[in-house]
Each structure stands twice: as C-alpha cells, then as structure tokens.
Amino acid sequence: MKSIAPTTLSPYQSLAQDGPAAIIVRELSKAFNGRMVLDRISCAVPKGQFVVLLGPSGCGKSTLFRCLTRLVEPDTGTVVINGTEVTALKPSALKALRRQVGFVFQQFNLVKRFSAVDNVLAARLAATPLWRVLLRRFAAADRQLALACLDSVGLMDQAYQRAERLSGGQQQRVAIARAFAQQAELILADEPISSLDPESSENVLQILQRAAREQGFSVLCSLHQVDLAARYADRIIALRQGRLFFDGPASAFTPDLREELYRAARP
Template sequence: MKDVALQLKNVGKSYGNKVVLESIDFEVRHGSMVALLGTSGAGKSTLFRCLTGLEPIDSGSIVALGESIHELSPARLRAVRGQIGFVFQQLHLVKRFSALENVLGARLAEMPIWRVTLKSFSRADKVLAFECLDRVGMLDYANTPTQLLSGGQQQRIAIARALAQKPKIIIADEPVSSLDPLTARSVLQTLKAAATDLNVAVLCSLHQVDLALEVSDRVVGLRDGRISLNMANQPNNQGMMQKIRSIYQQRAVHSDRDEPLQRHVA
C-alpha cells in the first residue's frame, strides 16, 4: 500500500536460545505517529536495531519505503537509511558547534566530497536548516553553541537535524525520557507536527503513557518480545487502557526495583 511507510510482518529475533522478538506485526503510515510502549527488557531496543538494519532478523520481513531492508545491498541500505531520520535519547550533537552547524550536519551525506572537506554548505542547505530550526521553535538560537542550550532545546535541535534530511520516516527511541513532563510534551508535539504537516511516518518508543495517548494516532504495546496491543488511539477505550495497564503490571510483578505503576499509567 502506497500510504504505508514502514511494515513489519511476522518478525522474529533470537540470541542463542533466548527469543527476544516473536511474531511482530504492525505498520506505520505516512502522516501518522505510532507510539511503541513497553517496559525495559520488552524488546524495544532490539526491535529498533532490526528496523535500522543494524541487527539481522531471523524470520519475517521489515519493509521500509517499499524495500525489504534485510535483503538490500549495503549501498542500497545506505540510500534507504538516508530517507529515515533518527532521534534518540543520546542526541549525538557536537556540543561545541552551534545549533545551525549541528542541523547542517544532516546535509553532509548529500554533498560533494569537496564541500564536505571544506564544510562549504550551499545556500539551499542553509535555507533548509533555518527552516527546520524555525519549525521546532529554535530559530533564535541558530548561532548559539549547543552546549549552552537546555536538554529540551537540544532535543529540538536533534529533531531539526532529522528533519533536515528530508526524511520520509522518523524513528525516535525514548526521545524524552530525560526531560521534565512539560518539555517532553512540547518535544513530542513537535514530532507530531512533523508527521501531520510534512506527511512523515513517525515511530516513537515511550514510557510515558499519558503523553503517548496525547500525541499518537496508534498505540503498539510490546511485552516479553510479543505484540500485546495494536490499536488506533482511543483514550477513552477501557479495553485499550486495560491492555496498557497489563504491560506495566507485568513489570511490577517481575521487579521490585521498578518505579511504581502510577508513574506510567494513571
């Protein structure tokens, strides 16, 4: 289907005798934001590594932008990755560079070698970088060294950098777990706006259920490496809320060191 940007079918992954992912099926459509919920150890990190082609899968298929990523040549895989923006908790920003310079870094893969060597960005790339900073509300900080910005501001710079790739998919792995609730909400709303305004498919893993229900179009729950929930977002649907609670109740039963359930589900 043309409106499906990312599709997983019967994906399985094991390490030795340990099954980490089993029968994973869901999709992310262009212009939508899907929240992936699950406790630590549920398999989310492994799933994200498989999505990006960093880990091979044992069964099933992962199709990104119409191409099965685990069947591609290295060169073609790089090309597909070039259409996927990544936003992670560890931002990988160059702190001594300005916000603008960090965003421009997303354009390096598209530049001739001589421009890369000289860091000579075209006017079009600079205009694009300014537009991306403006979209995330950081235009006024374009020339500010990133190390002087707050955590939330740096996360917005990371989103602007992802947008500067002109991606068709954005994958965000726990992008707001270190932020306060107000800043986290603002950052997630920025990602949601990218999905809606730019027709980008966004897959975002989260622990904050309340925020996931605010911004997502669909909720996918992962528990013990299997899909336990895959539903269109219906905040008032008691059946869906019970399934979400079961994800975190499972966590509470298996670890007395985990945070209280109320931190995740009201």
C-alpha cells in the same frame, strides 16, 4: 477503523483500510544467546501518522527499532520501509535507505562544539561534496533549509548557539530539526524524551505530532510514558515480553489494556 485486540492480531487487515504503510513488519523474530527477544512481530506504521511504541522495560522496543534498519540483523521475518524490502537489501542499498530515515535518539547525538545550525547541516553531508564539508561551506540552499528546520522547532533564535550551551530539550529539538533537514519521509525516535523534564517532553512530542499531522512525516517513537502516548499518538503499538500485545488507534488503547500491558512487569 477497527482496533486490534491482543488476541486477534491482524495488522494487515487494519492497514488495508488505512492507506499505504511507511513501515510493514512481518513475523520478525530475534534471539540473543538463544533467548527470544522478539517473537514473530507483525505490525505496521501507516504513512503520515505519529505512532508510539510502548511496553515494559526489556520487552524489546529498542531491538525492534534497530531491526527496522538492520542495525541489528533480525533472525527471521521481513521489514518493508516505504515500499522497499529492507531485509533483502545489499549493504550499499541498505546504507542509502538509512539515509532516507531520520533518527532521533535519547542522547541527542549532536557535535557539542558546533552551532545548532551546523549540527542541522550535518543532515546534508551525504548530499554535499567533500570539499564543501571540509571547509564547512554548505550551499546557500542547504543553509536556508537548516534555518527553516530550526525555525519549525522554535529555535531560530538559537541557530548560532553552540549545542553544548543549549538545554536538553533544545538539543533534542536540534536533533529533530536535523532529521527534518534530511528530508526523510520517516522519523524513528527511540526514547527521545527519557532525559527531558516534563515541559520539554511535551514540547518534543508536540513537534513530532505536528511533523506527522502537518508536514507529512511518518513517525515511530518509543516511549515509557503511557499517558503521553495516549495523548499524542495517532496509533499505538505495544510489545510485552517480545510479543505484539496491541496495534491500533490510540483511542482504543483502554485503561484496562494499559493495566494489562504493565501488570506482568510489576513485582
């Protein structure tokens, strides 16, 4: 597949050779207080790939993430997730779509007093009758699924440990297991390793990479660590000053492009 040079952006052509897309973003723009933060972004995440979103601080990565599921409303442009035009959805349909996306955040967002397995079971809330939730009596199949998801992130032995007693890396793995338990096809991970030590960071990226390569998830993950992105990503999308700078296979993101991406951001 041909990579897309920063000056000749044409993500759709490249995707046409790449199979179906989990996310297609077309001409998406967002301004805050009259200042353009995302400027006509067009990019895509092919199904079953681990795609990393890179770019200097303030380039618009989090805003793009939020626009994908309209946690922030884009001003113009469209987002299509697994064939559904998100930007055209009414509120109830939008809620349903968000339930089909596994979110992984920098801050883990776990209930600290709950065990790891109960945190993973939270992913099943939408599919569980209220009385079962109130009594914390989840169906046996859900409990088995939650344990299997913890097993897949290497945390079976910590299943009944309270979240607050787990290390940061383990907590993030519980959050990923929760996304797996949602049985969503798409995982959006916004800076999932920013508060982790190097070993835990690699561990989390290995799990996300495996989720895409072996378990059929499509993963979009924003990172600050360009070296890790180059090592783990199938594909890289890079933003600079609110514009699309690169969208192509990780192997085509050359040292020169890395240098250029971050050059403008340095004093």
